Amino acid sequence: xxxxxxxxxxxxxxAIEAYFPRYPTRQAVTLPALHVVNERLRYVPLEAVxxxxxxxxxxxxxxxxxxxxxxxxxxxxxxxxxxxxxxxSISCALRGGEEILDHLCHVAGxxxxxxxxxxKLTIEFAECLGACDYAPCMLAGKALLKNLTxxxxxxxxxxxxxxASANGKKS
Amino acid sequence: MPKFEPVLLANVGKPNSxxxxxxxxxxxxxxxxxxxxxxxxxxxxxAVKSTNLRGRGGxxxxxxxxxxxxxxxxxxxxxxxxxxxxxxxxxxNNRILMEExxxxxxxxxxxxCFATRATTAYIYxxxxxxxxxxxxxxxxxxxxxxxxLGKKILGRDFSLDIFMHRGAxxxxxxxxxxxIESLEGKRAWPxxxxxxxxxxxxxxxxxxxxNIETVCCVTQIAAxxxxxxxxxxxxxxxxxxxxxxxxxxxxxxxxxxVNKPGCxxxxxGITCRxxxxxxGGGVWKGRKAKAAIPGGISMGLLTxxxxxxxxxxxxxxxxxxLGLGTAAVVVxxxxxxxxxxxxxxxxxxxxxxxxxxxPCREGTAWSLSMLERIKAGRGRLRDLDLLxxxxxxxxxxxxTTICGLADGAAWPIKNAIRKFRAEFxxxxxxxxxxxYMMTDAxxxxxxxxxx
Ligand SMILES: Cc1cc2nc3c(=O)[nH]c(=O)nc-3n(C[C@H](O)[C@H](O)[C@H](O)COP(=O)(O)O)c2cc1C
Ligand code: SF4
Ligand code: FES
Numbered sequence: 198x199x200x201x202x203x204x205x206x207x208x209x210x211x212a213i214e215a216y217f218p219r220y221p222t223r224q225a226v227t228l229p230a231l232h233v234v235n236e237r238l239r240y241v242p243l244e245a246v247x248x249x250x251x252x253x254x255x256x257x258x259x260x261x262x263x264x265x266x267x268x269x270x271x272x273x274x275x276x277x278x279x280x281x282x283x284x285x286s287i288s289c290a291l292r293g294g295e296e297i298l299d300h301l302c303h304v305a306g307x308x309x310x311x312x313x314x315x316x317k318l319t320i321e322f323a324e325c326l327g328a329c330d331y332a333p334c335m336l337a338g339k340a341l342l343k344n345l346t347x348x349x350x351x352x353x354x355x356x357x358x359x360x361a362s363a364n365g366k367k368s
Numbered sequence: 369m370p371k372f373e374p375v376l377l378a379n380v381g382k383p384n385s386x387x388x389x390x391x392x393x394x395x396x397x398x399x400x401x402x403x404x405x406x407x408x409x410x411x412x413x414x415a416v417k418s419t420n421l422r423g424r425g426g427x428x429x430x431x432x433x434x435x436x437x438x439x440x441x442x443x444x445x446x447x448x449x450x451x452x453x454x455x456x457x458x459x460x461n462n463r464i465l466m467e468e469x470x471x472x473x474x475x476x477x478x479x480x481c482f483a484t485r486a487t488t489a490y491i492y493x494x495x496x497x498x499x500x501x502x503x504x505x506x507x508x509x510x511x512x513x514x515x516x517l518g519k520k521i522l523g524r525d526f527s528l529d530i531f532m533h534r535g536a537x538x539x540x541x542x543x544x545x546x547x548i549e550s551l552e553g554k555r556a557w558p559x560x561x562x563x564x565x566x567x568x569x570x571x572x573x574x575x576x577x578x579n580i581e582t583v584c585c586v587t588q589i590a591a592x593x594x595x596x597x598x599x600x601x602x603x604x605x606x607x608x609x610x611x612x613x614x615x616x617x618x619x620x621x622x623x624x625x626v627n628k629p630g631c632x633x634x635x636x637g638i639t640c641r642x643x644x645x646x647x648g649g650g651v652w653k654g655r656k657a658k659a660a661i662p663g664g665i666s667m668g669l670l671t672x673x674x675x676x677x678x679x680x681x682x683x684x685x686x687x688x689x690l691g692l693g694t695a696a697v698v699v700x701x702x703x704x705x706x707x708x709x710x711x712x713x714x715x716x717x718x719x720x721x722x723x724x725x726x727p728c729r730e731g732t733a734w735s736l737s738m739l740e741r742i743k744a745g746r747g748r749l750r751d752l753d754l755l756x757x758x759x760x761x762x763x764x765x766x767x768t769t770i771c772g773l774a775d776g777a778a779w780p781i782k783n784a785i786r787k788f789r790a791e792f793x794x795x796x797x798x799x800x801x802x803x804y805m806m807t808d809a810x811x812x813x814x815x816x817x818x819x
Contacts, residue, residue: 219531221445221571227553232495232534253553266555266722267536269495282496286457287665287712288623288698324539324716325457326496329623329698330630339498 204244205252209233213252223253227263231270239275277312277319279357281337285322288329297333297345298322304354318357372600374633375592375617376584380468386503388510391471397516399590400475403482404524412590413483419589419597420604420612424619425451425542425579426664426693427772428681430612431586435484437566438574447575448481448489449551449565450583452504453535453542455494456664457716458696461619461631462580466493466500469584470507474530476583478516479590481528484576489530492547495537505532539720543771544577546722557724558771585616601636602680614680618695622648625655625701637683641675643697655701659787663693665713666776668783669700688786690779706788707795710780711739717777728774731762735781737812742792745799750807752792755781 205213216229230249234241241264243257250257264270283298298309301320305313312319328334331343342353379385379394391397403412417432438446450473454462465473477489493501508530511517519527538556540546545559548570569575589597597616604613614636620643623629627649634643640660644650651657659669662677662684670677674687681692700709718736723729735758738751759782762768763775785792796804 219529222552224553225551225571228534228536228550231536263554267538269536269538285712286716287661287709288458288629290708290712291624291698291700291704323496323537324719325455325459327454327460327463327494329458329460329621329696332623332629336496336498341499 203248204238204242205234205248206237209237210252213249224255224259226253227255227260231260231264235270239277239280240271240273242272274312275316278317278360279338280319280321281335281353282321282323282326283309283335284324284326284328284333286325286329288325289333292332294333294345297335297347297350300347301350301354304351315358317360318354372617372633372635375588376465376472376581376619377469377631377633379472380464385468386470386507388471388507388514391469395591396471397475397514399587400478400516401522403479403590404522404526409483409485412479415594416483416586416589419594420615421582421585421589421597422612422614422681423579424581424585424694426456426666428692431578431582434566434578435480435576437564438484438576439567442485442574444485445488445573446484446486447570447573448477448484448486449544449547449570449575449577450477450489450491451542451544451547451577451579452491452493452497452500453539453547454497454580455539455542456666456694456696458621458623458661458664458698459694460621460623460696461694463497463500464619464631465580465584466497466504468503470503471511472584472587473504473580474507474511474516475590476585476587477530478511478521478528479586480576480578480583482526486576487528489528490533490551490570491530492533492535492541492551494535494541501532501534508532538722539716540722540771540773543773546771547577548575555722557722558773560770581619588617602678605682611682614682614692618679620647620679621694621696622699623696624660624698625652625657625704626650626699627652637678637680639676639678640670640697643679644675644699648699651699651701653701655703657699658702658704659700659706659709661696661698661700662689663691664696664776665698665716665780666772667691667693668779669709669787671787688783690775705795706784706791707739707743710784711736711743713780713784714739714777717773721773721777725769725771725774727762727768728777731758731774732777734758734812735777741810741813742796742799744813746803746810746813747796747800748804748806748810749793749796751796752785752789756785759785 212233213230216226234245246260247257250260309322333345335342384390421431422428535541541550541556543558546556550556565575602614605611618636632647657672668689677683714736718732721728721732759778763778
């Protein structure tokens with residue numbers, strides 16, 4: 198297939214193939230491959246599912262079957278430049294986590310799972326992020342934002358809007 | 369109780385504690401060298417077995433015993449899966465260990481693989497731990513460079529590779545056979561047991577699954593000895609020959625309405641009250657506590673009157689909780705509505721049920737629907753009995769499901785309603801004065817806020 202017709206770049210294919218020696222089966226590379234694509238495209242469109250299947254020697258349906266189990270990979274369009282996971286589980290809820298989630302969604306004008314019109318931010322609810330000592334908290338890209346308040350949530354939104362968010366950038 | 373010096377957390381908080389240099393400076397990898405030079409796999413396995421170390425991931429199964437279920441003289445390969453999926457609400461000790469002391473973990477993984485003759489270890493880590501992932505990754509690279517991993521480790525006839533494997537935000541991947549399926553690249557549907565992983569696990573090969581904190585205990589047992597480990601904690605009950613006891617140090621995660629949330633190390637058997645008062649600085653805002661989760665939300669609830677329960681492997685069960693679980697204590701102060709608590713719990717399990725077993729999929733979904741309706745002021749007293757019926761019938765204990773997620777969903781329902789029934793009844797009567805006695809079928813409200 199010519200490069201132009203493919204959605205997986207040579208770099209992505211090389212990154213996926215680098216996982217092959219780690220596992221006795223190709224199928225085990227499914228999740229790593231989905232992450233490789235998702236970290237670069239911010240979603241995993243069906244075309245990518247087909248191409249991952251070709252690489253791993255699997256039917257597209259097998260890859261899609263696994264992908265669809267995890268509510269994690271978007272398929273219709275990319276998530277925002279920053280994807281923020283706001284915890285709604287018990288330790289955070291006891292310290293105002295749900296109010297923070299509502300506030301963020303309200304100010305950003307989205308519902309959980311949606312992306313702002315400027316494409317900068319996707320807000321998601323999360324179940325326990327394993328950082329209950331910093332409740333309420335959220336994970337924005339790779340950054341854990343601790344002990345959130347409405348004020349710090351507003352600051353976060355302002356940073357994202359400026360596009361200056363070091364917090365939000367995915368590696 | 370004599371003052372207890374943290375062991376598992378000894379390096380946490382020190383500058384650059386995550387680097388090989390600092391870890392070796394504290395005596396790290398000396399235990400590995402000693403075991404490889406002086407012991408054999410079966411010798412070290414027997415030593416771990418004799419400590420009665422019990423798994424720290426939630427089920428509390430004796431680690432050495434689990435290892436001994438692996439087939440003898442197997443042609444291999446044997447796999448080790450390290451469970452770093454840590455997603456039980458309230459629990460964060462694995463994160464702290466991975467971020468701050470990855471080499472303590474890796475030394476334990478290498479030792480555990482030596483004992484079990486595993487030649488490949490996968491560390492299954494939840495996606496939401498990016499810093500842990502980076503730290504573990506760098507630490508593994510350092511180990512290869514130093515000859516602690518790879519071929520012929522420290523000159524012995526022992527080779528090992530360790531790989532990180534990332535999940536994708538699903539709680540069920542923490543269940544050991546869900547983890548295995550996910551690692552194989554499939555939906556994380558837990559398997560029917562038997563066969564147990566020790567006989568047929570990942571890639572159809574004998575497999576051991578152990579938690580991050582468990583392998584850290586293995587490191588400390590190698591460094592300090594069996595006697596040391598058995599000098600800590602709660603001895604086995606002499607009247608019960610099958611009780612393995614609760615030996616060793618434990619990482620207790622404390623969160624919710626306390627002054628000082630955090631991860632604290634104490635001998636197994638500290639009471640919930642001691643943990644809250646001596647480590648957590650008491651309940652916040654000068655308030656009283658109403659209840660506490662004893663070991664992650666799956667374990668149910670302790671009432672304030674039950675706070676003197678020792679948090680060892682058999683303590684919480686004696687007051688109707690599911691068990692010690694992950695030893696994550698979440699404190700609810702007197703202002704918390706128990707209805708809100710149970711709604712939060714039911715929402716979690718409805719979201720995380722993998723959907724394979726009808727009692728779990730339907731039970732968790734319907735319990736959430738009922739709680740939504742109760743919260744919306746349309747509850748009936750009869751709903752409490754319906755909820756209890758769900759609570760009493762879903763799970764591996766009543767024998768209706770494949771895995772323990774359903775038991776974890778059931779226990780908060782049973783404990784909350786049985787221990788706080790008057791509050792539920794009061795709430796329902798107050799918010800639904802005209803309909804609370806109704807018993808005919810009602811429609812569920814649409815569930816809001818789920819994906
Ligand atoms: C629904 C469910 C979720 C679980 N999640 C975890 C987890 O995140 N981490 C973990 O170590 N064990 C978890 N467990 C327990 C594992 O199945 C298994 O017992 C454990 O990883 C074994 O390691 P250990 O013996 O060292 O504790 C979970 C169990 C169930 C039923
Ligand atoms: S009990 Fe629930 S989570 Fe476990 S396998 Fe069955 S449906 Fe899935
Ligand atoms: S409950 Fe929010 S991080 Fe654990």
